[in-house]
Each structure stands twice: as structure tokens, then as C-alpha cells.
Amino acid sequence: MLLLAAAAGPLGAQGSAPASRTGANPVAVSRLIDPIVRGRGGTIGVAVFAVDRGIPLYLHNADVPVLPASNMKLYTTAAALGRLGPDFQYTTSLYVDGLIRPDGTLDGDLILVGRGDPTISGRFYGDSVTYVFDRFAAELRKLGLRRVRGDLIGDASYFDDARIASGWESSNLLWWYGARASALSFNDNVVTIEVRPGGWVGAPPGVSFHPRADRLVVINEAVTGGARGGRSIGIRRRPDIGGYEIRGRIPIRSGPLRYVVAVEDPALFAASAFRDRLERSGIAIEGDIEVLQGWERRMYASPRLVVSQTSPRLIEIVKVINKHSHNFFAEQVLKTLGAVFEGEGSFDEGSEVVREFLDEIDVSAWGVRIEDGSGLSRYNAVTAKMTAELLVAMADHPRFQEFYDSLLIAGEDGDPRRLNAPAARGNVHSKTGTLKGVSALSGYVTTGDGELLVFSVISNNLARGKGAAIAIEDAVAERLAGYTMWDTPALESSTGR
Structure with a gap:
């Protein structure tokens, strides 16, 4: 099997250190x-x-x-x-497990292995949030890969499966500053939810995620209101579905509203975003997304390194x-x-x-x-x-x-x-x-x-x-x-x- 992955008073006249002629007294x-x-x-x-x-x-x-x-x-x-x-640096790696046939089909899985890198975002890559994933996709295309018959595996097993620490308050878990920890992470493990007015009063607003990830789920209970009146959009976590619930109203003439929220499952989010970039580059994934967390392991037949990304220092x-x-x-x-x-x-x-x-x-x-x-x-x-x-x-x-x-x-x-x-x-x-x-x-x-x-x-x-x-x-x-x-x-x- 191959594994990848008592309070003191102030010092003063009494009990103080000796005064110094060359330093603060x-x-x-x-x-x-x-x-x-x-x-x-x-x-x-x-x-x-x-x-x-x-x-x-x-x-x-x-x-x-x-x-x-x-x-x-x-x-x-x-x-x-x-x-x-x-000078320590993180390494995130992409492997293929199987042979790539002459027609560009991989008879096996694609394996994305994270080792804790927090920088896979636009922060260090010219504001290109998907730079690393696009680079990985380009390397796969150079190998002639066009279709993956197996699964896309997101390996986050380098860390345990505890994403939040003890003592974190639930009120902090929705927003960006409560982002979860994961060995496989992407975009600071946050996503921007954009809410736009619907086409008519009473219509459900449009909701989209940036960056795009098809595994994010939203229950949209909000409505588009008339031009008069304010906006009252509320978002709450729905860990049971791995997503969010949106309620309230947005005026029909309102501009888009944006909220930066933490994702529930960072490794799944990263793998889903990577799949989106692969498909946009012309590489189809026929299988599913599988995520390895904590002590989970999987046997691979013949994993071969395709490309790695080294983090900033x-x-x-x-x-x-x-x-x-x-x-x-x-x-x-x-x-x-x-x-x-x-x-x-x-x-x-x-x-x-x-x-x-x-x-x-x-x-x-x-x-x-x-x-x-x-x-x-x-x-x-x-x-x-x-x-x-x-x-x-x-x-x-x-x-x-x-x-x-x-x-x-x-x-x-x-x-x-x-x-x-x-x-x-x-x-x-x-x-x-x-x-x-x-x-x-x-x-x-x-x-x-x-x-x-x-x-x-x-x-x-x-x-x-x-x-x-x-x-x-x-x-x-x-x-x-x-x-x-x-x-x-x-x-x-x-x-x-």
C-alpha cells in the first residue's frame, strides 16, 4: 500500500529593580x-x-x-x-494513479494531496484565485489527459479531521475569520456568496458562489422586494447539508450583495473547485469526488507524481x-x-x-x-x-x-x-x-x-x-x-x- 499524504502590583519605589543611569527607570x-x-x-x-x-x-x-x-x-x-x-515551504502535489491511454483517457484516479499550505489563493499569485489549480490542469493537458475514468481524490489526511478548535464560539463559524483548518485548503477556506435581485417582485433572488464549486449547497428562502424598503438578507450555516440558508428580502433595484463566509468542508471545497477548473480546461472527470480526512487511507496501484506547487516561504x-x-x-x-x-x-x-x-x-x-x-x-x-x-x-x-x-x-x-x-x-x-x-x-x-x-x-x-x-x-x-x-x-x- 502506498500512502500519500495572584496579581502582582506595579513595580515602584518598593520592590523595584534598581534605577539605571543608562536605561528606563x-x-x-x-x-x-x-x-x-x-x-x-x-x-x-x-x-x-x-x-x-x-x-x-x-x-x-x-x-x-x-x-x-x-x-x-x-x-x-x-x-x-x-x-x-x-525558509520552510509547503508542498501540494498532484498524482495520477493508472495509465493514460493514447486517446487521453486515464484508467484510474486523479489524486490531489494537501500538506497544509494556506496560500492556495490569489493572495500570492497576482489575485488569481485559481492559479495553482489552473497550473495543475495545464500540466495534465501536456500529458495528453482529456478524461478521467476514476475519481478525483482530495487527500487531506496530513492533518487530523478536527477543523475547529475547542472554545470557538458558534457565532464566529459562519464568517471568514472562523475558517476551518484542513491539510487541503483553497481560497482561505472561504467563499463569497453573491445575492442579486430576481427578475420581478416576489421572485427568488439569484445566488452564486465565487469561486465556483459545485459541491456548495444553498437553500434560498429570500425574496425580491419592491423598490421601496430596505434590504434584510440573513445567512445562516447549515452544516447538515454542507451549505447555507438565505432568508430576507433584497429590493428589486438593489445592486448585488456579497458575503464572505467560511466553508464547512475545506477539502471537499478544494477538490470541487479543482474539478471545475479541470472541466473548464477540457478534462472530464467521470467518477466522483472522494475526500480523505484524518486517519483515512486508500490503497493506490501505481501513483505517479505529475506536478507539485511549492508555497511562498x-x-x-x-x-x-x-x-x-x-x-x-x-x-x-x-x-x-x-x-x-x-x-x-x-x-x-x-x-x-x-x-x-x-x-x-x-x-x-x-x-x-x-x-x-x-x-x-x-x-x-x-x-x-x-x-x-x-x-x-x-x-x-x-x-x-x-x-x-x-x-x-x-x-x-x-x-x-x-x-x-x-x-x-x-x-x-x-x-x-x-x-x-x-x-x-x-x-x-x-x-x-x-x-x-x-x-x-x-x-x-x-x-x-x-x-x-x-x-x-x-x-x-x-x-x-x-x-x-x-x-x-x-x-x-x-x-x-
């Missing part, structure tokens, strides 16, 4: 940050460390376990760069994760860690590799709970101190420059309204994090004296909500950026900025 840093974070309600964990000196400059609730949201991606990407390396993938906070990419990388180093592409084994990496770089994992790679799980738990210590350790790691460059750069990436103080722009390198009731910002900042610091600010259930949390995060980073032992910024306790 813990007493001064405490005076800067205390008015921002104290008395805000909820839980705010804050940790500030001097990188070269390796000392904490400020700690507030820093050992309290908190939900990190997308700050979990810092752990995933650090481990990925440290263990896989920035891992560092480019890490940039997508940290600069764009891409959940799907993070989950693919986490499962890849498990597959490569533990022999099982699962959330659990990937998380174990992250813990092992933390141990390697002498970061205590006490209190950490890692359920996924993206931070979407509400069962994750870290501390602000641990996150800051991770950043300190990475600053002394051979992969630091790649890690540092993958983060959001204030004034260049992300929301331009954030971290817009002159001292912060082009200086602060950070990772954001947001979930319901959770907000986080952790990263690196160079003071006005030229000292590199790390900071981690993670809030859970802040009384005044997300806006207040973001204001606190930005104020901490901006004050550290403007800090100089000769001219400490004035305090504005009313705003915390």
Missing part, C-alpha cells in the same frame, strides 16, 4: 503607566521589560491568566520561526498572520508544527510544540493554556508577563529580525488612527488582539533614549468596553515611545493618554 515608568491602567474595572494585565537588561520595569496584574485573543499568534509565529525556520506566511491577524493561516501553521515535529497534524500536538519551544527559550509556561493558533478560542489563557517574556526571549533569538519585521509597524500597517503619536510612528512593532470582552496589544518600542523595551497590555471585561481598552493600550505604547530620562511626558490622568 522603573519608578519613572510606573509613574507614567499607573494612572493609565489603575481603577479601570475588569482585568488589565500589563508588563513592561527592558530587553538588554532583562528586567521588569512595570508589572500590574501581570501573572493573572487572561484571554489573549489574537496575541496568541505571537506564540504560534515565534514557535514556527524557531522550529520550522523562515514561511516568513511571508508569518507576515500575513501578524500584520493581518489571519486566523486561518495561524491554524494551518499550528497544525503543521504538530505534523512535522509530533507526527500528528492536530491542535493538541501543535500546541505541544509551542509549549516545548517556550521551554527551549526559557519562558515559563505556568498558567498558559493553548487551544488554537489564532486566539479565537475562549479557552486560551496566557499572562501579560509571560507574553512580555516571550518577546524578550525572541529579541535574543536568531530569528528575531524576521519576527520583529512581521509585526504591525505603527503608522505603516493596520489602523492609521492607532499609535499615531510622532514618537510611536515607525517605532512601535506590535500585535493586536480582539474578541468580545477582550483587547490586547503587545510588542516592542524604543524609548527616546534609544532603549528597546517590550510591553504587553491585555484587558478582559473592561468596564468601558473596547474603545477604552484600545485607548489604554495605545497610551502605554506611546508613553514608552516618548520616554526619556531627561524629559518624562506630562501625565493626563483624565484621559490616560
Whole structure:
């Protein structure tokens, strides 16, 4: 058989590290940050460390376990760069199992084998979503293939069959940011549903999928309404049919409405999309689509490699994760860690590799709970101190420059309204994090004296909500950026900025 595939108070006058003549003074840093974070309600964990000196400059609730949201991606990407390396690449392969007859008929199956590549989309291929599949089809045509008598097999067995991690809320599973993990993936495992008015009032709207995949199912209960009145289209998941249900109304004069949603079965979606591109290129598939998940295996007679696609380097993938906070990419990388180093592409084994990496770089994992790679799980738990210590350790790691460059750069990436103080722009390198009731910002900042610091600010259930949390995060980073032992910024306790 051939197989393919207890809360600490802030450091201040008492219990603080000795003041330094050449670096940030813990007493001064405490005076800067205390008015921002104290008395805000909820839980705010804050940790500030001097990188070269390796000392904490400020700690507030820093050992309290908190939900990190997308700050979990810092752990995933650090481990990925440290263990896989920035030059790691994924390989997706296409095999034929059988002989191609002179008339162009394959007496056997076509096998598409995925090994976790998250980049088979238009992101890296000139906005051509189907570039990889079109390339594969072209290679088959060069062999003279025009008909496949057998099945098209989508082999996703490199990962286990768990597509979502524990702690993912059902409200997140419809949309693009809840995309499932799979060893065989396509278009970030999302599809755009386009809803267009029907031909007359009362008619069902037109519904189409982009990119096209014939295995996607929709129950269309929506109607076309008159020109007056608004639109009220609602979409819900229907895992029982592997598709979606659409309800509501769309005005007859409305333009098309588009919704980017996650697909239920990524491997089936990928294989279905590939079949569509094969048929458009003139290659007919007479058999069915079969998907291999998890531990499923199939015997092949004489598989022969036709073509492979090598992904961009891992560092480019890490940039997508940290600069764009891409959940799907993070989950693919986490499962890849498990597959490569533990022999099982699962959330659990990937998380174990992250813990092992933390141990390697002498970061205590006490209190950490890692359920996924993206931070979407509400069962994750870290501390602000641990996150800051991770950043300190990475600053002394051979992969630091790649890690540092993958983060959001204030004034260049992300929301331009954030971290817009002159001292912060082009200086602060950070990772954001947001979930319901959770907000986080952790990263690196160079003071006005030229000292590199790390900071981690993670809030859970802040009384005044997300806006207040973001204001606190930005104020901490901006004050550290403007800090100089000769001219400490004035305090504005009313705003915390």
C-alpha cells in the first residue's frame, strides 16, 4: 500500500529593580503607566521589560491568566520561526494513479494531496484565485489527459479531521475569520456568496458562489422586494447539508450583495473547485469526488507524481498572520508544527510544540493554556508577563529580525488612527488582539533614549468596553515611545493618554 499524504502590583519605589543611569527607570515608568491602567474595572494585565537588561520595569496584574485573543499568534509565529525556520515551504502535489491511454483517457484516479499550505489563493499569485489549480490542469493537458475514468481524490489526511478548535464560539463559524483548518485548503477556506435581485417582485433572488464549486449547497428562502424598503438578507450555516440558508428580502433595484463566509468542508471545497477548473480546461472527470480526512487511507496501484506547487516561504506566511491577524493561516501553521515535529497534524500536538519551544527559550509556561493558533478560542489563557517574556526571549533569538519585521509597524500597517503619536510612528512593532470582552496589544518600542523595551497590555471585561481598552493600550505604547530620562511626558490622568 502506498500512502500519500495572584496579581502582582506595579513595580515602584518598593520592590523595584534598581534605577539605571543608562536605561528606563522603573519608578519613572510606573509613574507614567499607573494612572493609565489603575481603577479601570475588569482585568488589565500589563508588563513592561527592558530587553538588554532583562528586567521588569512595570508589572500590574501581570501573572493573572487572561484571554489573549489574537496575541496568541505571537506564540504560534515565534514557535514556527524557531522550529520550522523562515525558509520552510509547503508542498501540494498532484498524482495520477493508472495509465493514460493514447486517446487521453486515464484508467484510474486523479489524486490531489494537501500538506497544509494556506496560500492556495490569489493572495500570492497576482489575485488569481485559481492559479495553482489552473497550473495543475495545464500540466495534465501536456500529458495528453482529456478524461478521467476514476475519481478525483482530495487527500487531506496530513492533518487530523478536527477543523475547529475547542472554545470557538458558534457565532464566529459562519464568517471568514472562523475558517476551518484542513491539510487541503483553497481560497482561505472561504467563499463569497453573491445575492442579486430576481427578475420581478416576489421572485427568488439569484445566488452564486465565487469561486465556483459545485459541491456548495444553498437553500434560498429570500425574496425580491419592491423598490421601496430596505434590504434584510440573513445567512445562516447549515452544516447538515454542507451549505447555507438565505432568508430576507433584497429590493428589486438593489445592486448585488456579497458575503464572505467560511466553508464547512475545506477539502471537499478544494477538490470541487479543482474539478471545475479541470472541466473548464477540457478534462472530464467521470467518477466522483472522494475526500480523505484524518486517519483515512486508500490503497493506490501505481501513483505517479505529475506536478507539485511549492508555497511562498514561511516568513511571508508569518507576515500575513501578524500584520493581518489571519486566523486561518495561524491554524494551518499550528497544525503543521504538530505534523512535522509530533507526527500528528492536530491542535493538541501543535500546541505541544509551542509549549516545548517556550521551554527551549526559557519562558515559563505556568498558567498558559493553548487551544488554537489564532486566539479565537475562549479557552486560551496566557499572562501579560509571560507574553512580555516571550518577546524578550525572541529579541535574543536568531530569528528575531524576521519576527520583529512581521509585526504591525505603527503608522505603516493596520489602523492609521492607532499609535499615531510622532514618537510611536515607525517605532512601535506590535500585535493586536480582539474578541468580545477582550483587547490586547503587545510588542516592542524604543524609548527616546534609544532603549528597546517590550510591553504587553491585555484587558478582559473592561468596564468601558473596547474603545477604552484600545485607548489604554495605545497610551502605554506611546508613553514608552516618548520616554526619556531627561524629559518624562506630562501625565493626563483624565484621559490616560
